[in-house]
Amino acid sequence: MNEQVTVTDTPVKPVKALPNAQTVTAVTHWTDSLFSFRVTRPASFRFRSGEFVMIGLMGDNGKPLLRAYSIASPSWDEELEFYSIKVQDGPLTSKLQHIKVGDELILRPKPVGTLVHDALLPGKRVYFFATGTGFAPFASLIRDPETYEKFDEIILTHTCREVAELEYGRQLVESLEADPLIGEMIEGKLKYYPTTTREESPVMGRVTDHLKSGEIFERLGIPPLDPATDRAMVCGSMGLNKDITEILEAAGLREGANSEPKEFVVEKAFVG
Structure with a gap:
């Protein structure tokens, strides 16, 4: 409970x-x-x-x-x-x-990581794929003005088992319009896509299934993945990281790093 x-x-x-x-x-x-x-x-x-x-x-x-x-x-x-x-x-x-x-x-005084803007090539649209506490780095990025300066659209997905597990992200997203620093920047740019896998909610299922079926593109009114325009960051369970990577690569996106920016990056340091 x-x-x-x-x-x-x-x-x-x-x-x-x-x-x-x-x-x-x-x-x-x-x-x-x-x-x-x-x-x-x-x-x-x-x-x-x-x-x-x-x-x-x-x-x-x-x-x-x-x-x-x-x-x-x-x-x-x-x-x-x-x-x-x-x-x-x-x-x-x-x-x-x-x-x-x-x-x-x-x-410890030395931060590191792969989920940074420098690891992605310029693009039109960026996807943030998260499960569970893998939402954390995106909680940082959706509050950073650079995110909205670099991309026309930000697709923030968050998959959890139960509705209550989405609450941290939901409250944060809802607070952004009143944010004095980025409130005006996010208008029409940030699209939030929460799903649950166990408890009934408006959108059910793993985000990977929604990508494969095309449901996420239909619901958000956006075109399918395109390496010419789309970029992505992934942070979640080992299963999500693996499955999303396969989907992105099948769409023609390549995995990058700080030293070699490409179309998507995956945080592998820990499991969220």
């Missing part, structure tokens, strides 16, 4: 007792298995929207427990936001899910 969304957001004074420590400033529990949190951002910390970074806590043995997390906030944000699953027996997330405002997290 899903919990009611709860938010904690109060001013705190950072206390840097740990190396590379940052202070938790807000925590939101979206369901009994998903939560997001914000932490202070070091003045020297620079990243490109879509990148990930190693964060964590001190383990019971006094050694750091670290994991790669996509930064969900855009590069201009004064704080850093993260979106996480709760794994009851997970070495890190079993502890991380209990953080509260004022607690400290370890933040």
Whole structure:
């Protein structure tokens, strides 16, 4: 059963007792298995929207427990936001899910990642394909002005099992029109396509099935995938990454990287 969304957001004074420590400033529990949190951002910390970074806590043995997390906030944000699953027996997330405002997290200072604009060739339309917490890097990118400067259309897909698991993304998308920085830029450009695979919702099924059947193109009123105009980023389960890659390659798109930009990129550092 899903919990009611709860938010904690109060001013705190950072206390840097740990190396590379940052202070938790807000925590939101979206369901009994998903939560997001914000932490202070070091003045020297620079990243490109879509990148990930190693964060964590001190383990019971006094050694750091670290994991790669996509930064969900855009590069201009004064704080850093993260979106996480709760794994009851997970070495890190079993502890991380209990953080509260004022607690400290370890933040490694070197962000990296493939889901950045520099890894894509110029195009007309960009697809963001996500499952679960793989939504996080796109939460960063859809709040970045560069996304709307580079593309005429942004297709944001998010596939989850249940409706409540879409709530973080839904609320974020709905808030963008009132965003003072990009509100005017997104008008008519951002198309949000959420689907569920278990609980009944307006659009059911895996996004891969919608691509194969052409339903996503019909619903959004856009043409099928075309390597001349379309670009894509993928972040989700290993199954999604593999299946989307096959679909994109069958349509003629090529996988790129920071060092060799092409038509699509896949985040392989972790599974969302």
